[in-house]
Amino acid sequence: MADDFDRVETLRKNPRDDMPLAHRMQRFVEALQIRITKRLDALDDEASFRVDRWDREEGGGGITAVIEGGDVFEKGGVNTSAVHGPLPDRMAEAFEVDAKPFFATGLSLVLHPRSPHVPTAHANFRYFALGENLMDPEDEWFGGGADLTPYYPRLEDVQHFHQTWKDVCDDHAGVADYEEFKDECDDYFYVAHREEARGVGGIFYDYLRDDPEGTFFFSREAGRAFLRSYLPIVTRRMEEDWTEEERAYQLLRRGRYVEFNLVYDRGTKFGLETGGRTESILMSLPPHVTWRYDHQPAAGSAEAKAEWYFQPRPWLDLTPADVPDGTE
Numbered sequence: 001m002a003d004d005f006d007r008v009e010t011l012r013k014n015p016r017d018d019m020p021l022a023h024r025m026q027r028f029v030e031a032l033q034i035r036i037t038k039r040l041d042a043l044d045d046e047a048s049f050r051v052d053r054w055d056r057e058e059g060g061g062g063i064t065a066v067i068e069g070g071d072v073f074e075k076g077g078v079n080t081s082a083v084h085g086p087l088p089d090r091m092a093e094a095f096e097v098d099a100k101p102f103f104a105t106g107l108s109l110v111l112h113p114r115s116p117h118v119p120t121a122h123a124n125f126r127y128f129a130l131g132e133n134l135m136d137p138e139d140e141w142f143g144g145g146a147d148l149t150p151y152y153p154r155l156e157d158v159q160h161f162h163q164t165w166k167d168v169c170d171d172h173a174g175v176a177d178y179e180e181f182k183d184e185c186d187d188y189f190y191v192a193h194r195e196e197a198r199g200v201g202g203i204f205y206d207y208l209r210d211d212p213e214g215t216f217f218f219s220r221e222a223g224r225a226f227l228r229s230y231l232p233i234v235t236r237r238m239e240e241d242w243t244e245e246e247r248a249y250q251l252l253r254r255g256r257y258v259e260f261n262l263v264y265d266r267g268t269k270f271g272l273e274t275g276g277r278t279e280s281i282l283m284s285l286p287p288h289v290t291w292r293y294d295h296q297p298a299a300g301s302a303e304a305k306a307e308w309y310f311q312p313r314p315w316l317d318l319t320p321a322d323v324p325d326g327t328e
Contacts, residue, residue, distance in 0.1 A: 119150035149199030186312035
């Protein structure tokens with residue numbers, strides 16, 4: 001895998017601050033892709049990332065890195081893209097701007113572990129610019145965030161995840177606000193037709209324009225924080241025994257993930273509507289998922305207790321006494 005990324009390693013070791021912010025962001029996310037995939041590769045003995053480069057006919061392309069069939073990660077992807085060209089009319093209407101040249105780059109990852117005790121994780125860090133001149137774009141903004149989707153949640157894990165993101169936001173208080181970004185995440189990753197959250201949230205932000213350099217610095221630190229937000233949870237839970245009943249519930253909860261991605265997710269819509277690579281865009285879907293008609297967990301079961309977590313809550317303010325017995 002490392003050989004496929006030699007070009008990006010060279011760019012990372014030779015930064016140029018006089019480059020457009022667009023290109024610095026592209027270099028950063030491609031370097032971050034290397035860092036994350038190497039760490040995840042080292043964790044999974046049964047599988048490694050397959051790297052697939054692709055080109056977009058209208059301009060640009062990307063690097064898709066996918067892992068499948070592992071003993072830790074049943075399926076996952078850490079993808080980067082940098083695409084440009086005329087902004088499609090439908091996207092210009094959605095952004096409420098005139099159709100004009102655009103440049104977009106970012107990293108998006110989704111990890112679906114095999115064990116029901118290890119949460120699914122998602123993160124995204126992206127930059128968008130409009131105009132002919134990337135050194136002085138007519139408009140530019142950042143977006144991104146990270147969220148956690150556990151199946152058998154533990155308060156310890158949820159609080160570790162949220163505390164990591166709060167610390168990053170607090171370190172960049174001029175452009176980032178944990179409480180605001182948490183609320184945005186709770187609102188965005190809500191499966192309205194189920195009246196429940198996709199998971200336990202995290203942070204989400206979009207259209208940050210006021211301080212491009214400061215927001216770039218924040219986005220870099222947030223991207224680098226992903227591993228420390230997630231890997232301690234993985235290593236703490238990956239060796240726990242699990243049952244077929246727990247696996248069945250995991251597959252049911254994955255259905256909520258699929259419903260959100262196909263019905264609500266802006267990134268999915270943007271990628272498909274701008275001619276992105278379908279295989280890379282739909283990489284986020286899990287390999288196995290189940291829907292059962294009107295499934296209701298048995299009263300008092302671990303599954304029923306788990307569902308207490310699937311509503312927005314002030315996670316960092318809670319104590320074990322606040323949560324259902326057996327899920328702290």
